[in-house]
Amino acid sequence: MSRGGSGGRVRVKTGRGRTSASTRWLERQLNDPYVRRAKAEGYRSRAAYKLLELDERFGFLKGAKRVIDLGIAPGGWSQVVRRRSATARIVGIDLLPTDPIDDVVILQMDFMADDAPARLTGELGGKADLILSDMAANTVGHQQTDHLRTMGLVEAAAEFVGEALAPGGAFVAKVLAGGADSTLVAMLKRMFTTVKHAKPAASRKDSSEWYVVAQGFKGPVAMSQNEELPD
Template sequence: MSRGGSGGRQRVKTGRGRTASSTRWLERQLNDPYVRRAKAEGYRSRAAYKLIELDERFGLLRGVTRVIDLGIAPGGWAQVVRRQAPKAAVVGIDLLPVDPIDGVVILQMDFMDEAAPERLATELGGLADLILSDMAANTVGHPQTDHLRTMALVEAGCAFAAEMLRPGGAYVAKVLAGGADNDLVAELKRLFATVKHAKPPASRKDSSEWYVIAQGFKGAPAATNPPA
């Protein structure tokens, strides 16, 4: 590894067994201020700052008492919730294993599993103030297919939010470039007082990710009796 460029930018030499793409990834990580900040402040990933920035703009974590984190791995968003709202109950779910986080219940299972919503509801013990989804489908390299697969997760999260949010609650989900499609936006507007799209500064400029922020859940008959 060598240091070069202006401003002390670190450059990585291509070594034996390291591809050019992996070299570029490593160089980007080494020079990413959010990566360095996450390491210094004890967050598991730079993604923590996406939620921090969204919270600063939309006040998502103000007064929350119950939070669900869909796609919790590696845990950065849950860490932010615990620091900003230390008394809140937090339940997360992910296919991947996640190291324990103090005060967070973590379920290792597929959110699309038909048993997942009931497990999440049981662990939370009441209606949620906030449902966060940083889920994204595994990409196959075909933009349209990748978009459809990720939007299916967003739609499933929206249906779950309609069951599990208390009136006034919020749903935040990762979408890809172009944002949520028209049908989903219409459904979100039916369910929530405000629906906006945002790309926090911590989201890399070359990334296609955006977030949809739906706030002021209007309530629904199904939401009054969450699954036992």
């Protein structure tokens, strides 16, 4: 149950069966302007504004006709893409169930499954112009372990990009505090013209998440093992 606090802030009383942690989470949600805005504007999550803010800075949604959304649930990012491009072909994947989105193909399966890449590219019907990844591993509460598990997903997504992205395309992925590690950055710099890190305003200040935005895909030839890594 909740009541109004000073300055319009909603405060939540600890109810029967509700832990103090869940009470704090609920209070934060009720007072989050991005959560309220998402509800008012029909987005499924506040994460939609992270993508909108990143696109405002980097402009990767313009002209994207084929898009892959890795970690699509609950669907906020694909909603943004659909609103920006009514004719784009969008294919998403997630272990979690995701409610249908108009003209978006949603695969409920593990991206790390052997057949996932082929399923994604088959449904897309061609090379992607943009690959988005908001994937993160389930946390275990140990910062280093959580970081390694999530970065493992990012690295797998980057390898998939080499197979599925069209020349000139872009890759946007969630990473954790400190951004992508040096090995991954070196890999991306070989694959893309520009690689930048950003933390959109819609990311909570206490969150460890950052995003890597790689643009100007050079094509699979740039991934040759014979190339020297950049300094």
